[in-house]
Amino acid sequence: MSTRELALGSGQNASKFVFTDTDLVVERAADKKWPKVKTSLRNVLWAELKGDAFEVSLLAKKKPKLPLSLLHVTGTVGDADKESAASFTEALMSAAYAGLPRQRRLKVFVNPKSGPGKAVAQYRKKIEPIFNAAKCKVDVTFTTHGKHAQEIIEKLPLDQFDAVVVMSGDGLVHEVFNGYAKHAEPAKAFRIPITPIPTGSGNGLALNLLGLEEGRDVAVAALNAIKGRPMPMDIFSVTQDGKRYMSFMSQAMGLMADLDLGTEHLRFMGGTRFVVGFMYEIVKNKQIPAKISMKIAEQDKRKMVEDLHASRAQAQATYTAAAASEPGAATSTANGETASGTSLPELKHTGAARGDSDGWVTFDQPLTYLYAGKGPYVSADFMQFPVSQPNDGLIDIVLQVRADRGNMLKAMDGAERGNQFWMDTQHYYKAHALRVEPHYQKGYLSIDGESYPVLPFEIEVHKGLGSLLSMYGCFQAPFDLPPEKPPAA
Numbered sequence: 453m454s455t456r457e458l459a460l461g462s463g464q465n466a467s468k469f470v471f472t473d474t475d476l477v478v479e480r481a482a483d484k485k486w487p488k489v490k491t492s493l494r495n496v497l498w499a500e501l502k503g504d505a506f507e508v509s510l511l512a513k514k515k516p517k518l519p520l521s522l523l524h525v526t527g528t529v530g531d532a533d534k535e536s537a538a539s540f541t542e543a544l545m546s547a548a549y550a551g552l553p554r555q556r557r558l559k560v561f562v563n564p565k566s567g568p569g570k571a572v573a574q575y576r577k578k579i580e581p582i583f584n585a586a587k588c589k590v591d592v593t594f595t596t597h598g599k600h601a602q603e604i605i606e607k608l609p610l611d612q613f614d615a616v617v618v619m620s621g622d623g624l625v626h627e628v629f630n631g632y633a634k635h636a637e638p639a640k641a642f643r644i645p646i647t648p649i650p651t652g653s654g655n656g657l658a659l660n661l662l663g664l665e666e667g668r669d670v671a672v673a674a675l676n677a678i679k680g681r682p683m684p685m686d687i688f689s690v691t692q693d694g695k696r697y698m699s700f701m702s703q704a705m706g707l708m709a710d711l712d713l714g715t716e717h718l719r720f721m722g723g724t725r726f727v728v729g730f731m732y733e734i735v736k737n738k739q740i741p742a743k744i745s746m747k748i749a750e751q752d753k754r755k756m757v758e759d760l761h762a763s764r765a766q767a768q769a770t771y772t773a774a775a776a777s778e779p780g781a782a783t784s785t786a787n788g789e790t791a792s793g794t795s796l797p798e799l800k801h802t803g804a805a806r807g808d809s810d811g812w813v814t815f816d817q818p819l820t821y822l823y824a825g826k827g828p829y830v831s832a833d834f835m836q837f838p839v840s841q842p843n844d845g846l847i848d849i850v851l852q853v854r855a856d857r858g859n860m861l862k863a864m865d866g867a868e869r870g871n872q873f874w875m876d877t878q879h880y881y882k883a884h885a886l887r888v889e890p891h892y893q894k895g896y897l898s899i900d901g902e903s904y905p906v907l908p909f910e911i912e913v914h915k916g917l918g919s920l921l922s923m924y925g926c927f928q929a930p931f932d933l934p935p936e937k938p939p940a941a
């Protein structure tokens with residue numbers, strides 16, 4: 453491991469900066485409150501020499517459980533130290549941005565109405581200073597109405613931005629992907645990575661990208677906008693009533709849709725509303741009659757877990773290699789689908805291509821719920837798709853048939869770790885495409901948390917069509933084979 457050190461000043465004016473391959477340590481005699489700061493190199497936003505001052509902007513945690521805070525530390529550079537300080541600055545910046553471009557150009561959307569309504573204040577107080585410290589070029593829009601972000605994205609000058617930052621819940625991300633689909637150059641638009649800063653109530657995407665521990669820390673999400681690498685992600689085409697939409701996360705009917713969209717009035721509770729809603733729906737124990745057809749790729753649960761581990765190992769290796777390569781080098785060798793210059797990828801299994809009957813299986817038992825999607829966490833309390841992979845070209849489908857109330861409640865114990873996956877009453881498939889014919893009208897169909905009419909719809913997966921920013925190359929949701937005895941249901 454290599455170490456570089458810069459010692460400046462003396463006495464009360466003394467400061468010492470040391471960095472290794474992984475961390476930066478700053479010692480400042482004069483700062484009685486935080487005299488020694490240790491942080492990961494990833495958290496270094498900028499370092500520069502300004503006249504006789506050496507300045508570093510970084511994110512660090514004063515205590516392990518606290519969120520990241522932004523810190524600017526300065527050392528005084530005497531004439532004798534100028535040369536060593538200049539070379540230290542350059543080396544620190546190269547290590548902090550290994551394989552990454554600097555000063556990203558970000559299109560930022562902030563939804564003032566998302567979640568508990570604190571997004572604007574949080575943006576001004578926490579996020580803007582972090583983007584400024586990293587010298588990003590930011591173009592911010594505070595959305596004033598539904599579909600505002602989509603309208604802007606549809607006409608976005610694509611060459612002017614490196615990423616789109618969405619400070620809201622998952623609904624606004626849905627808008628941005630649908631804006632890409634309507635852009636005059638969808639192929640180019642979909643290549644611009646999206647990255648969330650979580651201020652909604654569910655924030656599934658941020659949890660999936662950053663993990664349960666850091667997925668609610670807006671400073672970590674801002675760091676991901678600065679330091680994440682593009683990670684291809686599958687996108688779904690949803691066809692309903694002759695119209696085609698894009699979905700990046702989930703489609704839900706029955707209990708799970710009712711508890712997402714039927715608990716809007718409990719928004720003030722934050723994520724807890726999903727738990728309260730779940731309890732309420734369990735007591736009702738309603739069934740939804742529907743015919744589900746799937747073009748299945750995998751239905752062996754153990755095999756899904758093994759495939760997940762193999763793909764994560766591969767992603768980690770790719771990301772480690774990317775850190776040693778040129779800024780902006782590709783982080784995936786996956787052969788994704790792309791939209792051609794002016795149109796979306798064609799549908800191969802649904803819509804007009806519906807004649808394809810190869811590998812389709814029909815399921816028509818009454819369901820407590822259907823939940824299909826991508827990304828393990830749908831909220832912090834619930835890992836619905838523990839074996840989901842960002843770019844396997846497949847949609848994970850959960851068909852929950854009636855289980856007794858006791859077992860459904862038991863399933864919620866450990867739902868944040870995905871325990872319900874092993875229940876026999878929870879049928880779990882990976883598929884290329886999905887067709888749903890609901891035989892009822894009253895209720896909800898939730899697509900990425902947004903309400904759609906309860907009418908027949910079809911889903912088809914486009915492998916790697918979209919792109920997200922990630923600091924890891926895979927979803928952050930630990931999941932393993934079951935303990936000796938899986939919970940019965």
Ligand SMILES: Nc1ncnc2c1ncn2[C@@H]1O[C@H](COP(=O)(O)OP(=O)(O)OP(=O)(O)O)[C@@H](O)[C@H]1O
Nearest residue numbers: 566567595596598599620621623624652653654655
């Ligand atoms: N200024 C605004 N006023 C009203 N609605 C808005 C405004 N800006 C955006 N919206 C709409 O708010 C909706 C909700 O956004 P989003 O899902 O991102 O947040 P949320 O509902 O608070 O979070 P979650 O989905 O995690 O519960 C989106 O459909 C978006 O179109």
